[in-house]
Structures are given as C-alpha cells and as structure tokens.
Amino acid sequence: MRALDRKLRRDLRRIWLQALAIALVIGCGVAMYVMSLGTLRSLDESRAAYYERYRFAQVFATVKRAPDRLARRIAAIPGVARVETRIVSNVMLDIAGMAEPARGLLISIPERHAPDLNKLHMRIGRSVEPGRTAEVVLNEAFSQAHGLLPGGYLHAVINGRKRRLDVVGVALSPEHIYALGPGAIMPDDRLFGIIWIGREALAAAYDLEDSFNAVSLTLMRGAQEQQVIDDLDRLLEPYGGVGAYGRDDQTSHWYISNELKQLESMGTVAPLIFLGVAAFLLNIVVSRLVATEREQIGLLKAFGYSGRAVAWHYTKLMLAIVTVGVLLGFAGGGWLGRGLTELYAEFFRFPILYFRIEPRTFAVAALISIGAGLAGTLSAVRRAAMLPPAVAMQPAPPPVYRKTLVERLGLDTYLTQAARMILRHIMRRPLRAGLTTVGIAMSAAILISSMFMMDSIEVIIDVQFNRIHRQDLTVALAETKPIGIVRELARMPGVMRVEPVRAVAVRMRNGHRSRRTALIGLTAESDLGRLIDHDLNPVSMPPSGLVLSAKLAEVLDVGRGDRLEVHAMEGRRPVARLPVSAVVEEFLGTSAYMDIAALNRFMAEPPVISLAYLQTDSRLETALYDALKNTPAVAGVTIETAAVESFRETLAENMLLMTTFNVMFAGLIAFGVVYNSARISLSERGRELASLRVLGFTRGEVSAILLGEFALLALASLAPGFLIGYGLAWSMALSFETELFRIPLAVSRETYGFAALVVLASATISGLIVRRRIDSLDLVAVLKTRE
Amino acid sequence: MTDRSKADGDDGSARGSGRAAFRVRGLTKVYRTGEVDVHALRGVDLELFEGEMAALLGPSGSGKSTFLNILGGLDQPTAGTVWFRDHELTAYDEAALTAYRRDHVGFVFQFYNLIPSLTALENVALVTEIADQPMSPFEALNLVGLAGRIDHFPAQLSGGEQQRVAIARAIAKRPDVLLCDEPTGALDSKTGVVVLEALERVNSELGTTTALITHNAGMAEMADRVIRFADGGVVEVHVNAARRPARELVW
Incomplete structure (x- = not known):
C-alpha cells in the first residue's frame, strides 16, 4: 500500500490548485459553522454568567405608585425568589456643550447596600452615598460618549425642576446592555443615558417616600413565569400597574437574543451551501481522476489489489482534501470566532467573557464535512471499485454526443461549429x-x-x-396637557408645524390572544405622523375605530371589521370593545392608532395630548432646544x-x-x-x-x-x-x-x-x-x- | 535547388512542377528531457516539390514525425531554416504559424483526432468555415467516399471511416500541402487501402503536395519519392520509377 500512497501524494500535488479550491470551499463552510456556533455559545455563556453574577431580574413591572409594604405580598407570590422595588423615571438632560436635549432613565439604587437584583458592575469611581442626594452613577457608554467621569456633572429636569447631578461613578448593568431610549430603535449613547441615583433622593423628588413605581423579581427554579406575571398584575392593578413582563420582552435582553439568533441562522444555512458545493466539486474531480486512471485501476486489479483497496485509495484522496479543508476551517473559524466574540463583547460591554468552542462543535463540523465528501465521491469510488480489470485495461468507449433539441427543431442554421460543440458538450x-x-x-x-x-x-x-414619522422632533410631555399647549409649542423658535398626539398604554385582547401596546391618537389632518397602506400610500385616519399595524393584527388574529377588547392601563382604566377600521403597514413595533378625539372620548377625558410632533427649521434648532430644555412640561425630546x-x-x-x-x-x-x-x-x-x-x-x-x-x-x-x-x-x-x-x-x-x-x-x-x-x-x- | 541530399542523385522532380514547396536547410531539433539532450533531427537538408507525394520512411525515433511537425508549423526547430514557397516558416511566431496552418496545411493523424461532438459533415465544416476558398464539406466527404454517412458522429463510424472524415477535413480547404502521420497506423490493411486510395485521389485530382509518414516500405511504393530517415537524418532519397496504385499495395 505504500506505493499507492506515494501515488496519492503525487496525484494531490498534480491537482493542488483544484484540491486547494475545494479545501477552501469546505474551509469556508466549516469556518462559518465554528465561528457562528463558537461565538454564539461563548456569548450565551458570557451573558448567562453576567446575568447570574449580577442577578439580572426575570420579571419586570411598573406602576404609578405602590406602597413599599406591597413588596412583601409580591415576595409571597408562589415561585418568586427575590423582589427589588425601585423608582424609575424618564427625564430630560442638559449637558454642558451639547445643544440637543438628551434623555435619561433615572433608576434608584439603595444608598446603604448594593441592590438585591440588577446589581451594578462598577467600572470607575464608587456608588452613591447616603445623604448625598446629587450623586449619580452613569452607564459606561453614555459616560464615554460625553467624557463625563467622576467629578463631572450634568443637569436633569426632575419632576419639573432642573437639578444638578454630580457624577461619582461609571457602571455597567445586565439590565441595560442595550440602552435604548424611549421611541428609539437603535442605541444612541450620546442622546440616551442610564443614571443611577440614590433611592431617598429620587423618592423625595417625586414624593414617593415609602413607595415605589417599579418592581423586578427573580423566580425560583421551576416556577411558571406566566403564572407569576398574572399574579403580579392582579396585585399591582389597583396601584396603576401597566402590565408585568418577562425577560423575553425586556428590551435589552430581547435585542441581544435577536443578535444571537442571527448568528445561529448564519451558522446553519451558509455552511450547508458551502458543503453542498464542495461535494459537487469533489464529485467531478474524483470522477475525472477515476476516468483518466482507468487503465491504472485495471492494472492494480490485475496485480491483485481488491476493489475495496482501490475504493479506499480514492476515498483517501477525498479525505485528504476534506481534512485540509476542515483544518483550515477550524483555524479560520476559531480565529474569526474569537475576533467576533471579542467584537460583540466589546459592543455589549460584557464585564465577563468566556471564549470557548466546544469539542462537539469541531466534531460535528468534521463529521458533516466528511459526510459531504463521501456523498460527493461515492458514485465515482464505486465505479472504480466495480470496474472489471479486463474492461479497465481497454480504452474507454468514445463519448457519445447527440444533436441538441435546438438543432433537432431546426433552429441551428446560424450556429457555428464552435457553438454546436459548446451546446452539445453541455447537453451530453x-x-x-x-x-x-x-x-x-x-x-x-x-x-x-x-x-x-x-x-x-x-x-x-x-x-x-x-x-x-415625518416629524423632526417628538416632544414627550411629563403628563397629559390640554390641547392648548400646542399653541405654546408653536410659538417656540423655528417651529413650523405642531401636531398633537396622545399615547395611551393599553392591553388589547381577542379571546386568549392579548398584547400590550401603545394606542396612539392622531388627528385626521395629521401630516407629520401618517398612516400608510400595504402599497405604502398614505391613508387617512378613520373618525372612529382602531387602526392596527399589520403585525399587531396578525398577532391578535383580527382583520378589518373585527372587534377587539381594549383595556386602558392608565387614567380611569376604561375598557371597551372597539372595531378595527383599518390595518396599516409598519415595520417597527406593533402600534395601534386611533383618532385623537375618539381616543380622548374612550378615555373619558377632555381634549388632552401627551406628545407633540414638530416640524422645525434646522437653522434655529439651538434656540429651540434651549427653549424645550427650559419648559417644565416637557419630559423629553426625540430627534428623529x-x-x-x-x-x-x-x-x-x-x-x-x-x-x-x-x-x-x-x-x-x-x-x-x-x-x-x-x-x-x-x-x-x-x-x-x-x-x-x-x-x-x-x-x-x-x-x-x-x-x-x-x-x-x-x-x-x-x-x-x-x-x-x-x-x-x-x-x-x-x-x-x-x-x-x-x-x-x-x-x-x-x-x-x-x-x-x-x-x-x-x-x-x-x-x-x-x-x-x-x-x-x-x-x-x-x-x-x-x- | 543546387544542393540535394547526398543520395538524391538523379532527377528529383519525378512529378509535379519541379518547384520546391518546402526548402529545408540544416534543420536541427534537440529536445531536452531532464538531464539528457535528445537529438531528434541533426541538420536535415531537403526539398519537397509542389504536387508530389513523398513517403517519409523510417523506424520510430528516426525524426520523421518531428520533421513533419515542423513543416506543418506545429513545432519549432532548434536550428536551421524551413522555407514554404517564399516564406521562411522558421521566422514565424506563434500567431503566424497558426495562420499558416489555417491557410495552407492539411493534417491527417494516426488517431484521426475528430471532434467527438460534431458529425462527419460538421467536422469538415469546422475547417471550411475558417478557410478562404474551401470546397463544400459535402464535396470533400464525397471525395473520400463518405457521402452516405455525413450525419454520423465519430462514435458511430468505423476507424477507416473516421480516418476518411479526417482526410476530408484536411483537404476541404484545398490546402497547399497535406501532411499525414501514419494515417493507416491504427487500421487493418483492408481499411488502410481505402484510406490510402483517398489520399492518392486527393493528390492526383487536386495536385496537393503530400507528405506521408509510414514505417512500412510497401506503402512507400505509392509515392513519387521515398525519403528514408534514420537517427535524425535523411539517409536515402529514392525516386520510384512508377507509383504503384494504392489498391495494389500489400503490407
């Protein structure tokens, strides 16, 4: 067999570029697989460890105001492990040297000990201290975007009063790996920051002493999440609860899971394509080799080599190519995987990073590659093994060609002989x-x-x-205001058009299907905020009834003319069965719309608004930002x-x-x-x-x-x-x-x-x-x- | 036409015009295979005359194929010159040699070298399409007695038939020279005669200068002259008193 192996080596050397091309195709497939799965597992484990060590909560809920003693009843819900109550608030920020108003999420933390849940990973400085009500800790991304380090300060409009906040620390939190501002679809670290502040300070600012407006909790092993959420909702409802949700609906977690999901689909589809192509290439190369070595095969058999030995000889050639491809793929995949994991980890700012590719991943990649190689070469190898020596020693019969269909149909008058050769060779x-x-x-x-x-x-x-959304700015009001505020906004510098908007948190129900969403009220004349149909043409707001985005309609399984149960989760919490008047196209989110007047009637409230869409003159934006920052009614501004x-x-x-x-x-x-x-x-x-x-x-x-x-x-x-x-x-x-x-x-x-x-x-x-x-x-x- | 090879004592222009189609002087070809130099041709001087049929005779390795390939513009010599009429072939580059083959030369090989994906007619048309004043492919096939099998693919033809298609393909462009390298080498003698008859007919009817390689002395009797090769040189040029018709040949 040693002479045969020498032949194998020389064969490989002779077709090295072809072999390399195939090995590279295999290598790509293997690398994609190893990279994707390796990165996926590494990130998954790193995230799990991060969540575990910093006690990321599993269920979240916000309320208008609930007394602290309720925490004990929450903890008593079957399946709940730990409970942490907090005060959170969206505020507008004013940072020296920055014209636009930024938005911040203020989150309370205990002054005397570390939080029980959603702990902070301190990067720089320290946490807040008791009695120092102006001290805050910033999330790292925001701190870096503004160069705000301990010793620096910023201003926030808290409950209508502008207050100076002193930075004492920079931290990371498993809860805000992906920090997404209200209404934003991608993180913008300059315009949105997470700010941790002492509980006592925040309670005093919002008159929430001995109360909380947010709660998060972890579950005991084996607890039913949905059951806990339902129990929690019942407990919180009298206090203005807007519906609890699990990790799957938590924005940061959801976004990361989606990124990881993309890695997974990248790691399955593409490798299969590459290996399929490699199998085909191996097929043609080995088939050709068997055909050209026909006489040699006959000779070997005449000398007494068995069919199996011949088959093994050509299988080894395939294995050699696959092995090179797999090894290249391992090296490339490992290298790319580490790079990608580090890239993601940096992007996500994981404080803990495991990089490990499981041996299983390598083994599966190698096995699938060999399988593809076998599938590709099986027919040629079989042909070599079955070839009777006497036949093999004779030259192969000449190739048989036929006239192609085109020619038989008489369409060949203009074909040159060269064109005929091309066509017939393809058709053979x-x-x-x-x-x-x-x-x-x-x-x-x-x-x-x-x-x-x-x-x-x-x-x-x-x-x-x-x-x-054709508006330049979305102004969020701290609370609903009479529609007259529109005139006040219209008088601000550079404002060309203002449209009133009302948003209400609702739960919509159709039988057992239900979703939390924002019901957005627009006027019929609304031109900055519009609705569009499936063909992307604007449609006007119907005077009554609901308008659902296509995805929401699908999720709730309703169409035009159906009725939905709508539970408002704020105000007097009215409930009504409303008809669906139209379904509109939208790619982000699951929104629902209604005529603003009809919405206010449903809420049994006078004409009020909670948001305003502004069209502005960009030349005057600094003055406008300044005016908005100094308007207490304004809770935040989103710059589209x-x-x-x-x-x-x-x-x-x-x-x-x-x-x-x-x-x-x-x-x-x-x-x-x-x-x-x-x-x-x-x-x-x-x-x-x-x-x-x-x-x-x-x-x-x-x-x-x-x-x-x-x-x-x-x-x-x-x-x-x-x-x-x-x-x-x-x-x-x-x-x-x-x-x-x-x-x-x-x-x-x-x-x-x-x-x-x-x-x-x-x-x-x-x-x-x-x-x-x-x-x-x-x-x-x-x-x-x-x- | 002053110099002749040493053995070519008497009147060389047994047939044809007596004008040389090829003039060859000091033709030398050295193949370098690994460490060894193989002298395929060692300074050959020779003429081939317009319209004649010359048989190149000799054992394998005597240099006759190399000689023919150089005349046909397939190979280039290490030294020496070859004139085709007024053109010095040995000064031609690759593109000029291709054009020369295209315009002037017809080849017939031992293994036919037909294009398997083209029918008999199309194999001939392949050449007539790029030639200046060709005969029709049908006419060429008729000349070799294959008018009845024009729509057959090579795989559907016998060896002798395939070789006659190859001859038809070689002559269809009305070449000035026809170079045949053991055209009957892969055929039995009966079939071989049919093929030789076709060559004979082309030579006499079209007056195409024909060089025919064979290592069979019997076959050489159909030629005007017999040029004998050995060890890379011409050792004898013999003029046949009369050409023996192909059908009378035995070997």
Whole structure:
C-alpha cells in the first residue's frame, strides 16, 4: 500500500490548485459553522454568567405608585425568589456643550447596600452615598460618549425642576446592555443615558417616600413565569400597574437574543451551501481522476489489489482534501470566532467573557464535512471499485454526443461549429452542467441573501421616517396637557408645524390572544405622523375605530371589521370593545392608532395630548432646544434625524463586516466551481482542443470553445442565483421577523447587479487561469497519444 | 535547388512542377528531457516539390514525425531554416504559424483526432468555415467516399471511416500541402487501402503536395519519392520509377 500512497501524494500535488479550491470551499463552510456556533455559545455563556453574577431580574413591572409594604405580598407570590422595588423615571438632560436635549432613565439604587437584583458592575469611581442626594452613577457608554467621569456633572429636569447631578461613578448593568431610549430603535449613547441615583433622593423628588413605581423579581427554579406575571398584575392593578413582563420582552435582553439568533441562522444555512458545493466539486474531480486512471485501476486489479483497496485509495484522496479543508476551517473559524466574540463583547460591554468552542462543535463540523465528501465521491469510488480489470485495461468507449433539441427543431442554421460543440458538450452531461450552474448560482444567492438586508434597511428607513414619522422632533410631555399647549409649542423658535398626539398604554385582547401596546391618537389632518397602506400610500385616519399595524393584527388574529377588547392601563382604566377600521403597514413595533378625539372620548377625558410632533427649521434648532430644555412640561425630546442616523450607522457597521466576508465567500464559490469544472473539461477535451489548434484555430478561438461553455453556464446561473438568493432572503427575513422588527423583503437592482458582478468577475478570473493552460497545450504530444 | 541530399542523385522532380514547396536547410531539433539532450533531427537538408507525394520512411525515433511537425508549423526547430514557397516558416511566431496552418496545411493523424461532438459533415465544416476558398464539406466527404454517412458522429463510424472524415477535413480547404502521420497506423490493411486510395485521389485530382509518414516500405511504393530517415537524418532519397496504385499495395 505504500506505493499507492506515494501515488496519492503525487496525484494531490498534480491537482493542488483544484484540491486547494475545494479545501477552501469546505474551509469556508466549516469556518462559518465554528465561528457562528463558537461565538454564539461563548456569548450565551458570557451573558448567562453576567446575568447570574449580577442577578439580572426575570420579571419586570411598573406602576404609578405602590406602597413599599406591597413588596412583601409580591415576595409571597408562589415561585418568586427575590423582589427589588425601585423608582424609575424618564427625564430630560442638559449637558454642558451639547445643544440637543438628551434623555435619561433615572433608576434608584439603595444608598446603604448594593441592590438585591440588577446589581451594578462598577467600572470607575464608587456608588452613591447616603445623604448625598446629587450623586449619580452613569452607564459606561453614555459616560464615554460625553467624557463625563467622576467629578463631572450634568443637569436633569426632575419632576419639573432642573437639578444638578454630580457624577461619582461609571457602571455597567445586565439590565441595560442595550440602552435604548424611549421611541428609539437603535442605541444612541450620546442622546440616551442610564443614571443611577440614590433611592431617598429620587423618592423625595417625586414624593414617593415609602413607595415605589417599579418592581423586578427573580423566580425560583421551576416556577411558571406566566403564572407569576398574572399574579403580579392582579396585585399591582389597583396601584396603576401597566402590565408585568418577562425577560423575553425586556428590551435589552430581547435585542441581544435577536443578535444571537442571527448568528445561529448564519451558522446553519451558509455552511450547508458551502458543503453542498464542495461535494459537487469533489464529485467531478474524483470522477475525472477515476476516468483518466482507468487503465491504472485495471492494472492494480490485475496485480491483485481488491476493489475495496482501490475504493479506499480514492476515498483517501477525498479525505485528504476534506481534512485540509476542515483544518483550515477550524483555524479560520476559531480565529474569526474569537475576533467576533471579542467584537460583540466589546459592543455589549460584557464585564465577563468566556471564549470557548466546544469539542462537539469541531466534531460535528468534521463529521458533516466528511459526510459531504463521501456523498460527493461515492458514485465515482464505486465505479472504480466495480470496474472489471479486463474492461479497465481497454480504452474507454468514445463519448457519445447527440444533436441538441435546438438543432433537432431546426433552429441551428446560424450556429457555428464552435457553438454546436459548446451546446452539445453541455447537453451530453446535462446533470453536470446543471450542477455547475447551481453551484455558481449559490455564489450569487449567498451575496443576495446577505446584502438584501441593506436594501431592506433603506426601505424601513424610508417607510418609518419618510412616510410614517415625518416629524423632526417628538416632544414627550411629563403628563397629559390640554390641547392648548400646542399653541405654546408653536410659538417656540423655528417651529413650523405642531401636531398633537396622545399615547395611551393599553392591553388589547381577542379571546386568549392579548398584547400590550401603545394606542396612539392622531388627528385626521395629521401630516407629520401618517398612516400608510400595504402599497405604502398614505391613508387617512378613520373618525372612529382602531387602526392596527399589520403585525399587531396578525398577532391578535383580527382583520378589518373585527372587534377587539381594549383595556386602558392608565387614567380611569376604561375598557371597551372597539372595531378595527383599518390595518396599516409598519415595520417597527406593533402600534395601534386611533383618532385623537375618539381616543380622548374612550378615555373619558377632555381634549388632552401627551406628545407633540414638530416640524422645525434646522437653522434655529439651538434656540429651540434651549427653549424645550427650559419648559417644565416637557419630559423629553426625540430627534428623529439622529434616530435615523444611529439606526443606519449601527446596522451599516455590522453589515459591512458581513458583506466583506460574503463577497469573499461567494467569490470563492464561483471561482472554485468554474475553475474545477473548466480544468476537468480541459483534461477531458485537451486532445480535441489541440486538434483544433492544429487545424489552424487560434488560441483565442480554442479558448472560446472551452470557456464559452462556462461563460454560458455562469450567465445561465444568474437567473436561478437571483431566484435562490431571493428565496434565501425571504427565509431570512422571516426568521428575523419579530414583533418589534419586521424586515421587508426588498432586493434592489444594485444588489442583483453587484451579485452578478462578483460572480462573473470570479468566473472570469478562473477562466483566465485556465486560459493560460489552454495557451500552453502541447500540440505534438497530444496528437501522438491515443486517449 | 543546387544542393540535394547526398543520395538524391538523379532527377528529383519525378512529378509535379519541379518547384520546391518546402526548402529545408540544416534543420536541427534537440529536445531536452531532464538531464539528457535528445537529438531528434541533426541538420536535415531537403526539398519537397509542389504536387508530389513523398513517403517519409523510417523506424520510430528516426525524426520523421518531428520533421513533419515542423513543416506543418506545429513545432519549432532548434536550428536551421524551413522555407514554404517564399516564406521562411522558421521566422514565424506563434500567431503566424497558426495562420499558416489555417491557410495552407492539411493534417491527417494516426488517431484521426475528430471532434467527438460534431458529425462527419460538421467536422469538415469546422475547417471550411475558417478557410478562404474551401470546397463544400459535402464535396470533400464525397471525395473520400463518405457521402452516405455525413450525419454520423465519430462514435458511430468505423476507424477507416473516421480516418476518411479526417482526410476530408484536411483537404476541404484545398490546402497547399497535406501532411499525414501514419494515417493507416491504427487500421487493418483492408481499411488502410481505402484510406490510402483517398489520399492518392486527393493528390492526383487536386495536385496537393503530400507528405506521408509510414514505417512500412510497401506503402512507400505509392509515392513519387521515398525519403528514408534514420537517427535524425535523411539517409536515402529514392525516386520510384512508377507509383504503384494504392489498391495494389500489400503490407
């Protein structure tokens, strides 16, 4: 067997570039798998450890005001482990040197001991001390965005009074890994900060002594979360509870889980595509090798080697290639995984980081790769094993060609002989041509399925910010105010248009389906805040009844004309069965709308508003910000352009990295498929091409016959590639869809064009490399030998 | 036409115009394989005349194939010159050689080298499509007696038929020279005769200068001249008093 192994080594050396191309395709698949799963597990474990050590709560609820003694009754709910009550409040911030008003979430912490739940990880400085009511701790991202360190200060409007807050510490919290301001869709560390302040100080500011307005708790092992939430809701209802929720609905946790989910889908779909392509490449390479070594196989068998020994010989060749690919994949995946984990950990600011790829992940990757290799080479290896030695020693029968359908239909008048050769060669092995086409198509598909995200994001931005929310600023009022405040806002500098908005926290119920959401009241003339239909055209607000976003309608399983039970969770808490008047398109969140007058009637309140949409003159924005900061009724301001920018920036950063990877991977697939197929074709047809050269065909003409076939296949692959890509994009959009975020399936012409460009460029490069071999065909040697 | 190879004593222009189609001087070809130099040709001087049929005879390794390949523009010599009419082939680059093959040369090989994906007719059309003043592919196939099998693919033809398609393909462009390297080497003698008859007919009817490699002395009797190769050189040029018709040949 040692001589055979030597043959194997030399065979591999001879086809090294082909073998390497296949190994790289396998390597990509394995690397994607190892990277994604390794990063996923590492982040999952790091997050779990972070949550565990800093006692991240499992159920959260806010109330208007509840007495401290209620905490004991909450703790008595079956299944509750620990309870922590707090005071939280959204405030407007004023930071020296910053024109825009920022928003902050004030969260109380005990002055005398560490919090029982949602503990802080101090990064710099210390926590607050008893009696020092102005001391605060900032979350690290916000502190860094403003260079606010212990010793610095900022101002906040707390309960209508502007107060100076002194920074004494910088911290991280498992509760706010993803710090999202009210109404924001992406974190903006400059415009939104988490501020921890002493409980006594905050209680005094809001007259909440011996009371709380937020509670969080952990569960005992085996407790039923929904049961606890229901019990908690019953306890809190008399105190203005707006509905408890579990970790799954906690914003920060939800966002991180979504990021991790994306890693998971990246780690399953893409590797399968790569391994499928690799199996196909191994199939054509090993098939060809068996065909060219036909006589050698006969010889080996004549010498007494068994069919099994021959089969094992070719299997070893496959295993060698797969092993190189798997090892490359391990190295690449491990390296990328560590890098990605660190990147994420930095982005999430995990204080604890485990990086570990389980041996299982490696084992599964290796096994799947070998499985793909076996699947690809099985038929060729079998053929080698079954070949009777006497037959093997004779030359293979000449290839049989037929006239193609096109020609039989008489459409061949204009075909040159070269075109005929190309067509007939494709049709002689339709399966191989088909698989080559699909292989190249996968390259375009991978690109489209990753790059469509950018297109979709642009659609989301266009729809959410140009068609639905057209306001420049959203002003949140500290509490509802008579509609007359609109005039007051309209008088502020630079304000061109003000629209009144009322938002009410509600729970909507249809049978057993129910959702918490904000019911937003707009006027019929509302032009800054609009509703749009499925075709993205504006629709006017119906005078009565509910307007639901498509996702909310789906979740509640209702359509136009159905009725919903609506429970208001504030004010007098009215309950009514309201009809659904329209369903509108929206990609972010699950909103519900109503005519503002109808909403106020439902609430049994006079015409009041809680928000205002402003259209402003940007030249006067500093003066306007100044005015807003000094208006006590204003609780916060959301700057929509800043929201768009942070949305785009955050996503673009992630996308750029992924797109770079995908362009590389897709290019590699197209290169690998075309290069290998063309090399095989060249080896099968070298004699034919040399004959043509002898007959006086130029190098260019001869290359055109061989490469024309692949140019044709590459072009033919575009349509199925686009289709498969669209299908993959569809499934990804679906798998990423949640109640907070819907991804519209939009693939731009630019994306299709770019995918086509990458595919054709990679195919051209591999074609040029093969072309050099065609140019150096040895005419004399080829003609002297019989194939 | 002053110099002749040493053995070529008498009138060399047994047939044809007496004008040389090829003039070869000091043709040398050295292949370097690894550490060893193989002298395939050692300074050959020779003429091939317009319209004649010359048989190149010799054992394998005597240099006749190398010689023919250089005349056909498939290979380039290490030293020496080859003139085709007024053109110095040895000064041609790759592109010029390709054009030369395209415009002037017809090849027939031992293993036919047909394009398997093209029918008999299409194999011939392959060449007529790029030639200047070709005959029709059908006419060429008729000339070799294959008019009835024009729609067959090579895999559907016998060896002799395939070789006749190859001859039809070689002559369809009305080449100035026809170079045949053991055209009957892979055929039995009966089939071989049919193929040789086709060559004979092309040479006499079209007046195409024909060089025919064989290592079979019997077959050489159908030629005007017999040029004998050994050890990379021409050792004898013999003029046949009369050409023996192909159908009478035995080997």
